[in-house]
Amino acid sequence: MVARNPQMARLKAGYLFPEINKRKRAFMEKNPDVKLISLGIGDTTQPLDKHITYSLTQASFGLGTPEGYSGYGPEQGKAILRERIAEKLYQNKIHSDDIFISDGSKCDLGRLQMLFGSNVSIAVQDPVYPVYVDTSIIMGQQEIVYMKCLPENHFFPDLHELKRTDLIYFCSPNNPTGATATRSQLEQLVSFAKKNNSLLIFDAAYSMYIQDPSIPKTIYEIPGADEVAIELGSFSKMAGFTGVRLGWTVCPAKLEFDDGTSVKRDWDRIVSTCFNGASNIAQLGGIGALDDMGMEEMRGMVSNYLGNARKLRETFLELGYPVVGGDNAPYVWVDFGRPSWEVFENLLYGAHILATPGAGFGSAGETFMRFSSFNSLKNTEEAAVRLKKYLKQGVESVSATV
Amino acid sequence: MVARNPQMARLKAGYLFPEINKRKRAFMEKNPDVKLISLGIGDTTQPLDKHITYSLTQASFGLGTPEGYSGYGPEQGKAILRERIAEKLYQNKIHSDDIFISDGSKCDLGRLQMLFGSNVSIAVQDPVYPVYVDTSIIMGQQEIVYMKCLPENHFFPDLHELKRTDLIYFCSPNNPTGATATRSQLEQLVSFAKKNNSLLIFDAAYSMYIQDPSIPKTIYEIPGADEVAIELGSFSKMAGFTGVRLGWTVCPAKLEFDDGTSVKRDWDRIVSTCFNGASNIAQLGGIGALDDMGMEEMRGMVSNYLGNARKLRETFLELGYPVVGGDNAPYVWVDFGRPSWEVFENLLYGAHILATPGAGFGSAGETFMRFSSFNSLKNTEEAAVRLKKYLKQGVESVSATV
Numbered sequence: 190m191v192a193r194n195p196q197m198a199r200l201k202a203g204y205l206f207p208e209i210n211k212r213k214r215a216f217m218e219k220n221p222d223v224k225l226i227s228l229g230i231g232d233t234t235q236p237l238d239k240h241i242t243y244s245l246t247q248a249s250f251g252l253g254t255p256e257g258y259s260g261y262g263p264e265q266g267k268a269i270l271r272e273r274i275a276e277k278l279y280q281n282k283i284h285s286d287d288i289f290i291s292d293g294s295k296c297d298l299g300r301l302q303m304l305f306g307s308n309v310s311i312a313v314q315d316p317v318y319p320v321y322v323d324t325s326i327i328m329g330q331q332e333i334v335y336m337k338c339l340p341e342n343h344f345f346p347d348l349h350e351l352k353r354t355d356l357i358y359f360c361s362p363n364n365p366t367g368a369t370a371t372r373s374q375l376e377q378l379v380s381f382a383k384k385n386n387s388l389l390i391f392d393a394a395y396s397m398y399i400q401d402p403s404i405p406k407t408i409y410e411i412p413g414a415d416e417v418a419i420e421l422g423s424f425s426k427m428a429g430f431t432g433v434r435l436g437w438t439v440c441p442a443k444l445e446f447d448d449g450t451s452v453k454r455d456w457d458r459i460v461s462t463c464f465n466g467a468s469n470i471a472q473l474g475g476i477g478a479l480d481d482m483g484m485e486e487m488r489g490m491v492s493n494y495l496g497n498a499r500k501l502r503e504t505f506l507e508l509g510y511p512v513v514g515g516d517n518a519p520y521v522w523v524d525f526g527r528p529s530w531e532v533f534e535n536l537l538y539g540a541h542i543l544a545t546p547g548a549g550f551g552s553a554g555e556t557f558m559r560f561s562s563f564n565s566l567k568n569t570e571e572a573a574v575r576l577k578k579y580l581k582q583g584v585e586s587v588s589a590t591v
Numbered sequence: 592m593v594a595r596n597p598q599m600a601r602l603k604a605g606y607l608f609p610e611i612n613k614r615k616r617a618f619m620e621k622n623p624d625v626k627l628i629s630l631g632i633g634d635t636t637q638p639l640d641k642h643i644t645y646s647l648t649q650a651s652f653g654l655g656t657p658e659g660y661s662g663y664g665p666e667q668g669k670a671i672l673r674e675r676i677a678e679k680l681y682q683n684k685i686h687s688d689d690i691f692i693s694d695g696s697k698c699d700l701g702r703l704q705m706l707f708g709s710n711v712s713i714a715v716q717d718p719v720y721p722v723y724v725d726t727s728i729i730m731g732q733q734e735i736v737y738m739k740c741l742p743e744n745h746f747f748p749d750l751h752e753l754k755r756t757d758l759i760y761f762c763s764p765n766n767p768t769g770a771t772a773t774r775s776q777l778e779q780l781v782s783f784a785k786k787n788n789s790l791l792i793f794d795a796a797y798s799m800y801i802q803d804p805s806i807p808k809t810i811y812e813i814p815g816a817d818e819v820a821i822e823l824g825s826f827s828k829m830a831g832f833t834g835v836r837l838g839w840t841v842c843p844a845k846l847e848f849d850d851g852t853s854v855k856r857d858w859d860r861i862v863s864t865c866f867n868g869a870s871n872i873a874q875l876g877g878i879g880a881l882d883d884m885g886m887e888e889m890r891g892m893v894s895n896y897l898g899n900a901r902k903l904r905e906t907f908l909e910l911g912y913p914v915v916g917g918d919n920a921p922y923v924w925v926d927f928g929r930p931s932w933e934v935f936e937n938l939l940y941g942a943h944i945l946a947t948p949g950a951g952f953g954s955a956g957e958t959f960m961r962f963s964s965f966n967s968l969k970n971t972e973e974a975a976v977r978l979k980k981y982l983k984q985g986v987e988s989v990s991a992t993v
Binding site for chain 2: 190191196197200207233234237242295296300302304309320323327328386387388429445446455459462463464465467470
């Protein structure tokens, strides 16, 4: 038969969330009556608000009418959606023609690997969203530099010690840590990329969660970033579209390869060849989400999840744990000072709470847990009560009873 | 800056349909008042029927309710959709667990390239859907064997002369020729793949158009195919979902690489890493399309488009042109005996009809045009009238007036 792709053998066994689900199922089989609260996977859980729901419903209904029917759209997305993103989220500082609509960032990350090919080196934050690394390995890239993000460097990499790579992945607000990079830090990052002729892939999927006006919501707030950075955006966490599937990638026309050819032209070719446009229904939903009523609904949804995030953040601060995130991000990153898979099991069996072990995001996450705010207020409050009770009585004594 | 991916430079400039659109725009600028009839791109044009529209609308509306809301689903798709495809389209001869739901075949073709990597050789039909070749080049694959499909071999490749490759792409009903492979031909193909330890990628996107009961609708009708073949399926042309985005890939558990590892396990890893599930709305629409009412609506839609296809087929036969397709496929493939881009311009300027030049699908299509039936009956009838008038008076004389 055909030879196996040798890159596939280089992948570590088991993606993080399938492993969590396996352990969750094992728990539920032993404890079928327990009401588990999931603060695990970063997945929105609350129904959409009226206007955005109406936009999607109207789009679906329209497909049954001659006026509302549409087939293939441009692979790059509907012009009006690209324009609205440029206007509402980039204050027209980005040209709508540089915005490519997609079915989500995870899918675009796979396509970005095809764009750059197997010969590039990359740098990623550690801890890191596993998809950057896994898609890089699948593509056959050989060099991955890990930039440690820990409390001692305020979760921002030490750039003066950093080796030059072709690509630098950077996520702010960060998944999993919930840390946000300051303007000054992002200026250093852009300047580092320029100096080293590196290209920045800036993941801004959680930008809507930034409340502090001094923190940049997009890398393009930094002067000159449009010469070095691609940015990923997403409706998943700002509109509750994790299941609807809608995102975008900004690829500025100014980006060039070392031979002077246009990065955007190659990206356009990748998108036209390996993709066929995001669902027309999702796109019309996105257009609705970006009008005045939709923006208000999104802000309301984000505000609700952020309320949960603050609740979790305060709970852990009260309990005396070192905490980052939860103020301008939906994630709270808590240092337990011991192996995170062990903490995972303790919280699951002792407090009936599902959280994500930091070790799953890289070695710098070894002693941390990620808590997600994507739940109802009621469940989050109940989780806070359980956590306080369980962690106050001491993890050690309870874990002995598991 | 970063070096350009050398594979991107190997791609031929301009994908076929953008080039057609460019020429169409040039025509429309010169002739703004002309009513052009497009028999060009294979894109559905007619509104969805009631029940399928209702399924999509209900799914969208449901996202605004606690009961109907859903976030990330399994990357492999909703279990009930996979089960319904297995039952309704494969009579449960394929296990639902081997069916992976996607946002369409074009996207899955890109991901299949990531699965197999850069070291495999491939064979494709000529003429060929350009995406197989372009994604292969992007992935860095070096050897592409073209299997000529011409009237003299009844549009089926001469297998005894064919060089062994790792992968063989095969599309039936074929895009662009509209030719369908007989059971005996597909038996030869499966047996050829087995003998050569090749893996078959069978594109069955147009299977619903097969009316002749003797022609297999899936490669798995051929005994032993589940040991050598992956199959691509799509809701685009059977449910009118070109814009909604929904398809699937069958990767049977029996498929193995030469080291005995499972192809399906690697495919599952690719799908979990580079993809995040098809839109939940599209999937619920697909579930509706596969119940009894939905199946009836799909059969009705296919029957309408096939009526158009037969109309076009008969028109060209009457005019004395060699024709294939249009009986069990939505495409009619007509030999004009002269350069197809020239015929394209003639039909555009002389009959105000947009068709697809066969040269765009490969050298074996050089003198052919593809006519698509994805239009209304009214437009198709009008196109037939125009074609008869224009082609009877002789292309040569008219082209002189362009």
